[in-house]
Amino acid sequence: MVSQIFEELFGSKARVKILKFFLRNEAGSFDLPTIAKHVQERRPVVKKEVARLLKIRFIQKRNKPPKRYNHG
Amino acid sequence: MAKRSKKLKKPKHKKRIKRFKRRIRGKTGKRRSANSGGGRTYYGLNQKFQFLQDLKNLMLRPPPASFNRMAKRIASLGRVKLALVSGVFLNKENVADLLVVGDDVDRRKFKNFLKSLEAEVGTQIIYAIMDREEFNYRRAMFDRFVRLLMEGPHEILIDKIPL
Numbered sequence: 212m213v214s215q216i217f218e219e220l221f222g223s224k225a226r227v228k229i230l231k232f233f234l235r236n237e238a239g240s241f242d243l244p245t246i247a248k249h250v251q252e253r254r255p256v257v258k259k260e261v262a263r264l265l266k267i268r269f270i271q272k273r274n275k276p277p278k279r280y281n282h283g
Numbered sequence: 284m285a286k287r288s289k290k291l292k293k294p295k296h297k298k299r300i301k302r303f304k305r306r307i308r309g310k311t312g313k314r315r316s317a318n319s320g321g322g323r324t325y326y327g328l329n330q331k332f333q334f335l336q337d338l339k340n341l342m343l344r345p346p347p348a349s350f351n352r353m354a355k356r357i358a359s360l361g362r363v364k365l366a367l368v369s370g371v372f373l374n375k376e377n378v379a380d381l382l383v384v385g386d387d388v389d390r391r392k393f394k395n396f397l398k399s400l401e402a403e404v405g406t407q408i409i410y411a412i413m414d415r416e417e418f419n420y421r422r423a424m425f426d427r428f429v430r431l432l433m434e435g436p437h438e439i440l441i442d443k444i445p446l
Contacts, residue, residue: 212349213345213346213349214347214348214349214403217342227342228402228403228405230338230342231342231343231347231403231404231405232405232406233326233327233328233405234328234338234339234342234343234405235343235404235405235406236328236405236406237328237330238327238328239327240325240326240327241325241326241327242323242324242325242326243324243326246326249401249402249405250402250405251398251399251402252402261326264326265326268329268332269328269329269332270326270327270328270329271326271327271328271329272324272325272326273325273326273327274325
């Protein structure tokens, strides 16, 4: 139910999952294939959503090698 | 004899070089540039995003998955006797997030289920899966893991164990 509300509110299931992914992995940085793998969405969709989130500066580009995806 | 082995060796060696080049250059034969589709750009959360705290409160506080739907999916994995959630699902600290006790649980189905669940939650899920015998044994000997899990905050999804 809750996830349905978010999906409707944010307009996309992928977007909700990507938002959650970044919120739960605050310190990490990830490349597109890694994000796509973890949120279980197709690469082009993830690419589009990441571009959107980048535009509003929710996320930033980083050059550092990624930190490992972990719990918490 | 020496000649023959030389003849055999050369093409093998060349093939390996070819394979190696292919690996680093891809099928097109062009060298991959740092930014072309190989995913060299990394993205991370902007810690100064103005609504960061609000978004966290909004999105991370409610349970990340519907327990009802989870229960149904877990039940379809095999003869599941007990399933409970804790940890990330309740926003509480515990030794694990998910425990499944059942016989003949389809491991491949379980892995798929876990993957989609992790996608929904946004993070790794610490889980344990065991058959009924192991669970009973662990409970009888007051196994630390099972005890902490059962005594800590948790929500039971499926319980078919007669007490």
